Amino acid sequence: MSDQFVQQTEPEEAFAALSNETRLKILQVLWKSDVQTIPFSELRRTVGMRDPGQFNYHLDKLIGQFVIKTDGGYQLTQAGKHVNGAIASGMYTADGTLDPIVLNHSCQNSGDPLMLRYENETVRIGCDSCSSCPSGWEAPIPPSVFAGYDRNEIPETVSQYFRTKVQQVTNGFCPFCNGQMKPTVELVDAMDGDRSSEIEFENSNRQSLDPVVLFDCQQCGTESQVALYHALLLAEPGVASFHYENGIVVQERFIWELSELSPVKVDIESRNPIQLDVTYRAGDSTLSVVVDEAFDIIEIDT
Template sequence: MTGPNTTPDEATPERPADPFKPLGNETRLEILRVLYDHLQSTSREATLSYSTLRSEVGVTDKGNFNYHLRQLDGLFVERGSETEPTASTGSGTGSDTDTETTTDTNSSSNSHSPTSTDSSPDGYRLTFAGFEIAKVIDVDAWRSHEPCGPVVLDDPRENPVDTSANETDDGPTAQDPLTATYEDSVVEIRRGDDLLYAHAVRPTGAAARGMAVDELLDTASTLWRHTVEQLLKNICPYCHAPIERALEYTPDRRWEHAFSANCDECGSLGGSHVGIVAITHPEAIAFCWDHGLDLTSTRVWSLPFVDDDAVTVLSDEPRRVRLDITFETARLELVVSDDVRIVDTERVCRAER
């Protein structure tokens, strides 16, 4: 995909129409499984010889096996230095008698036809993409599950009451509570119908935690924190390409002061309230620690300054805001630029202003 600052010559190669098409076959999936099991029992660099791989996959027809192996070669499977001792392949000795060169009967002239045998210095292993696919298949990462929740969460706001006028003028009313659910592999934090936070937690990990919502919330908060850290470091959490961030004013949403992130490759990455930018800043971490709040472990939706009341608009063009982290005796003021960077900080005594 060509980004806004790239020329056609600098653009990345066009993606294949269906990169997962090679996986639509039981033999190829079994090849991945066998190589994955071998990797789990050895090391990342260890390879499996051709004859052992074919034997464990259980395909006797060499031509047929070579055809399927070639569909994976270079994308999900690669060849590397043979690190497995010959004896472990079942060949008996280093002078393996099965030394014939194997060729694909469907395309004998193909230069990528597998040629390694037990006595060859070359073997096969998973590429990183192959490992990722095999891992997801192995742990049944996105298995279905029953939803959990909703559960009502502690509210970080000092006054969770709406003091604005209501239709009946009966005085202030309680705002919608903060709730959490786990459904379709995603932990969601909502206030009423408004989605505030969402992060995937694979059902394998959720099941290992007994589908307990409290533990899932700790897990989701940690994952969200890591995602935010990547966004603030200009890294797409999915493809690791550079991203663009921007402050936004969204008066029609629960949070008016937010930021968005966008990746040329992956598109919109979503965003969050602008206050979340403080959770990785050393001055904010130290200030909160001095006042008894550990930013590194507190659930992100429990932070009192992730709220519009903590934000003051300093300018519109370019957009710049001030985020206040306030305790009884002191306040930390963080100035956030239009590209969502903290560009200035100041500690003040509350009595000063």
């Protein structure tokens, strides 16, 4: 955390302030109100507590961290809004599964339809034939994302949700704490997930090695991993424009279809630090993208 910002409250104290039904109800009333600021008497009446002194005691526990006191009354801080958002998302309270959904897309290997499954807060996509489906894909997703959508809308919803998450981390913001995300390009063994930057490569296009971008949050320490090919397709305008000029609209592709747009060649120009030359092909045209270890574009050329 920079010198301009200091930790105002210890985590134990902050979470203790939320361990009371009345305080949570205060936050919920402020969250659901049609007005931004609510006077004390109206807030107490809506919460349903008769004793002003007892109500004031609970309200004081929230002021500063979750609630702001103004001349006109009380309103939520950003932290208070995030608490309500987490409750509304079902992140702490909801669970659920989906019956498998047959997608209108086929496995690149077997030709069988891809299936979308959801359980244990994870979306999994793949066919039923391959032990390691080349079109396979999985990622975590909270149950609330599906609220209000019909079953036939689920695939599009899942795809848009993860596009949003990828854009968030490539733009430098942690999906959990909004802290700064630092990207690092690494080479990962696709067979076991181990980082493999020390492997000797006889063939830089070897299928068991996947370049990935690891995004490390400098605030909470969370790590998010995105395939380098996907990150370039979704975050680098030049790559999307190249495909568009050749009749492929990347923005209209489902996220699990992006594997069909994988590069035809990856040359390792440097291993320490890593620098890769990624070549995409669309029709008769090719695009070369040179990216370094910090996920900076060194050169892009058709």
